[in-house]
Amino acid sequence: MSLKIAIDVMGGDTAPAAEVAGAVAAARQYGCETILVGDTEKIQAELAKHQTAGLAIEIQHASEVVGMHDSASDAVRKKKDSSIRVAFELVKEGKAAAVVSTGNSGATMAAGMAVLKRVKGIDRPAIGTLVPTLEGQTMVLDMGANVECKPINLFQFAYMGSIYVEQVLGKNRPKIGLLSNGEEEKKGNDLTRETHQMLKGTDLNYVGYVEGGDVYNGSVDVVVCDGFTGNVLLKVSEGLAVAIGTMLKREIESRPLAKLGYLLSRSAFAAFKKKINPAEYGGAPLLGIAGTGIICHGSSDPVAISIAIRQATEFARIKIEERLIDIG
């Protein structure tokens, strides 16, 4: 079985420079094999900037690009030769094992659905994200693919999250929490209350409602929510982390002694930044499509992209979509 990773190199903020550099880094550091999908000329121009002799990097031409502001479904229907669609076609044809994309996440999901279809029994695929916690990592899903959800969708997200964390992160019987506005059963909205009743009777290690404060404290391994809430949660987190960093910097810079202290603490700050940097803990897996896809931030740097490529390789090896079939 091929473990080549098809990379949509055209969709990111600095495409295709960061994507090509990321593929080169993944080949060198992790021995990953990749197929760069996009404008051949542009890709070749980027590749020429690197030493690529002996690296398993191929090119697959695609004439169109789905932009960040394109509507996801339109893009998939109208741009048949877009890099993201062609990347998924390579998986369908067995020429690649997984897709990594730095582009429009809605379009990546839509293209994956259109080309590879859903896993049998899954009504709505979801985008999962791993966030760093005091105890390790927690998967939050859905992070934005499904803005309006029904209880059955959240129910399936819980299963998909559980299987992913068990299979990919190697955690035995992951603890699953349903995000709500309080821990008591009477809290929540119509959606969470109905989902809670469904999850209570399952063989999952379901712990019930969790609150926003539980996302980063490591009390559960999977946090289940609708895509609207998940998107808000993750963007609020990113924004707050930036604001905290800036505020702290301002306070430090306004005091000479503190500034000196900061210089001495620099290595700690760097290690800390690395820990909370989304780029470092990898991309967001698509769960529920019949194949492997990982979405990275549009602003991912080559290091982040190389980590996502390595993740995709591991993820594809596990063939999680085959394990999901049991849910349905």
Place this chain on the structure above:
Amino acid sequence: MSLKIAIDVMGGDTAPAAEVAGAVAAARQYGCETILVGDTEKIQAELAKHQTAGLAIEIQHASEVVGMHDSASDAVRKKKDSSIRVAFELVKEGKAAAVVSTGNSGATMAAGMAVLKRVKGIDRPAIGTLVPTLEGQTMVLDMGANVECKPINLFQFAYMGSIYVEQVLGKNRPKIGLLSNGEEEKKGNDLTRETHQMLKGTDLNYVGYVEGGDVYNGSVDVVVCDGFTGNVLLKVSEGLAVAIGTMLKREIESRPLAKLGYLLSRSAFAAFKKKINPAEYGGAPLLGIAGTGIICHGSSDPVAISIAIRQATEFARIKIEERLIDIG
């Protein structure tokens, strides 16, 4: 007009010690007048620990307490002599100008509604919260009073937030954003899309959809959302701030040089902590009840409570509920 503040001193985590100490501090530092509502004996025992000669602090006995786990509406209906209900009765009778509570926020809202009623034209009162941003403060509402909302509710929240920020924070024509999962009009869920259409045609300084990343960057003055999302947003923020602090501390403590650096930077960290401490930027105002109420964290310390008492005094002076009547 009396500007005495009725304080429910029985509901908080360390009640009534922190509440009584907070009232003493508010009297000393800001000249605030207060009525401590709760168990007279316990209050007197706490007051005896302070120098209170010459301070304008009264006691109003109340025989019952609404606990954090009591259902809000039950508590209000069944515990007619609860400290929170009696506090609002004092406002109704004109003996106090506002209520400050460190107790169950749902019960505080329910008691305020039951005793003082809603402002004419407001279907659902909301709880607002001021969060610190890179530019100052932003009000997020609703933070949890209304788990299920209709477009008309969010529409009214936008007006209430605008009036509060203009009147209390003195900001001219506050910028109002509607929280969504993306900035484009086609994003959002059914609730936000309908609300967006309603807000577009108003005289508010409405800027359209904002994302989670805008909550802390100061790009708007008011962020409007339903209470489920607002609750998640605020609890995620609190949890993340704690996690970031802990992670950074761990990195610093594992490095001797960094630890020395930290000692030199301490004053900057202290100033920063003060800035992001919810206690320091005050309590959460109830908006839409016919009177003034401010909810503090159950774990508020005396400093936080004294600040909330000062806020309530200012807030009561403005008589915001009279300005809200124009909305209806």
